[in-house]
Amino acid sequence: MQALTLELQDEHEFISKVNSYLKLYKDKIISERFNEIDSLKKLLTIIREFVSNCHHKKEELFIFPYILEKGGDEADLANEMITQHRDLEKMENQIEIYLEKNNFYDASKVLNDLVLLLDSHIEKENTVVFDYAEFIIDDEKKGELLDEMIKYEKDNNNYCNKNKYEKILEKI
Numbered sequence: 001m002q003a004l005t006l007e008l009q010d011e012h013e014f015i016s017k018v019n020s021y022l023k024l025y026k027d028k029i030i031s032e033r034f035n036e037i038d039s040l041k042k043l044l045t046i047i048r049e050f051v052s053n054c055h056h057k058k059e060e061l062f063i064f065p066y067i068l069e070k071g072g073d074e075a076d077l078a079n080e081m082i083t084q085h086r087d088l089e090k091m092e093n094q095i096e097i098y099l100e101k102n103n104f105y106d107a108s109k110v111l112n113d114l115v116l117l118l119d120s121h122i123e124k125e126n127t128v129v130f131d132y133a134e135f136i137i138d139d140e141k142k143g144e145l146l147d148e149m150i151k152y153e154k155d156n157n158n159y160c161n162k163n164k165y166e167k168i169l170e171k172i
């Protein structure tokens with residue numbers, strides 16, 4: 001049986017690592033360590049560009065539609081994942097706005113919500129949603145979707161270049 005979600009799971013490991021860094025900044029910004037704000041902004045860039053504009057888009061284009069097609073509880077779950085993607089985007093955006101206004105208290109509060117949601121979101125995809133996708137999508141379709149995902153990554157190299165974001169993380 002061909003696996004469709006291996007790369008996405010691999011990306012989850014990287015995203016979890018970014019999230020563990022974000023957890024550290026949650027307390028640092030409340031103590032207004034201004035020199036740390038630039039690093040936090042870099043982490044938020046990874047969330048906006050790699051996570052929202054590449055990883056989540058791939059899930060929404062190449063995984064979730066096939067779960068939604070089946071209907072039932074599983075479709076509800078896929079819809080829940082899509083709603084969480086939008087929530088994460090809103091939170092990331094809100095944190096940036098608060099940081100621009102030097103409102104570190106509210107930035108920290110939203111950051112707390114974001115790190116918790118991102119952890120539970122990844123956990124649910126790894127343990128339930130992806131397993132279901134592997135089960136319902138046949139091998140031929142998986143082959144097509146894997147090709148389409150590779151093409152999507154090439155066309156969106158600006159956001160999908162994981163190496164670039166790994167290097168940014170290394171320097172933080």
Ligand SMILES: [Fe+2]
Pocket residue numbers: 056059081085121125
């Ligand atoms: Fe997701």
Ligand SMILES: [Fe+2]
Pocket residue numbers: 008012055059122125
């Ligand atoms: Fe994901």
